[in-house]
Amino acid sequence: LIKSEPHTEHALWQLIGIYQQEKDWDKAIEIAHRLEAVSGKRHATLIAQYYCEMAESARRKGEWATAMKLIRRALSTDRNCARASIIEGDMQLLANEPKLAIRAYRRVEQQDPDFVSETVQPLIDCYGRLGRPDEMIAYLQRILARHGGTTIMLALAELERQGRGEEAAVAFITRYLTSHP
Numbered sequence: 001l002i003k004s005e006p007h008t009e010h011a012l013w014q015l016i017g018i019y020q021q022e023k024d025w026d027k028a029i030e031i032a033h034r035l036e037a038v039s040g041k042r043h044a045t046l047i048a049q050y051y052c053e054m055a056e057s058a059r060r061k062g063e064w065a066t067a068m069k070l071i072r073r074a075l076s077t078d079r080n081c082a083r084a085s086i087i088e089g090d091m092q093l094l095a096n097e098p099k100l101a102i103r104a105y106r107r108v109e110q111q112d113p114d115f116v117s118e119t120v121q122p123l124i125d126c127y128g129r130l131g132r133p134d135e136m137i138a139y140l141q142r143i144l145a146r147h148g149g150t151t152i153m154l155a156l157a158e159l160e161r162q163g164r165g166e167e168a169a170v171a172f173i174t175r176y177l178t179s180h181p
Helices: 005-022 025-039 044-060 064-077 082-094 098-111 113-130 133-147 150-164 166-179
Strands: none
Touching: 005 025, 025 044, 044 064, 044 082, 064 082, 082 098, 082 113, 098 113, 098 133, 113 133, 113 150, 133 150, 150 166
């Protein structure tokens, strides 16, 4: 069917589906590139996700260098791949490199703000390891002002509770909900 002109694109999509089910990411990438050539449309987002799958697999096997290479490939394929940045941040955090983890996690805001909430707890951990909670609070406040979000608001409330007590946290939540009902 791939060679049959009217069915080529559909057949390639079907092949991609099969390779996804089989978790054969190398072949899925190869077919996605063929699909790009046939359709004239870029599928960088899809291909970057396959690189992320491969990076996750390499990480689980303890192949850190390979995983990092694959993350770089994902980001070079699709610079807006928030998943690659999150994986990179997680790996840097596990490697006790909080500054590098912060850099990776903070990229997520520009890549896809919908995934910022996924980075809040790891960022709190990173800034905590560096002994810079004020920097973390300032960052979360900027993110909250730009994008809003319950996860970020609750994280700030918890930091407020830890720093200034329960009444301050309640006051913060009340102010936020009053201005963002």
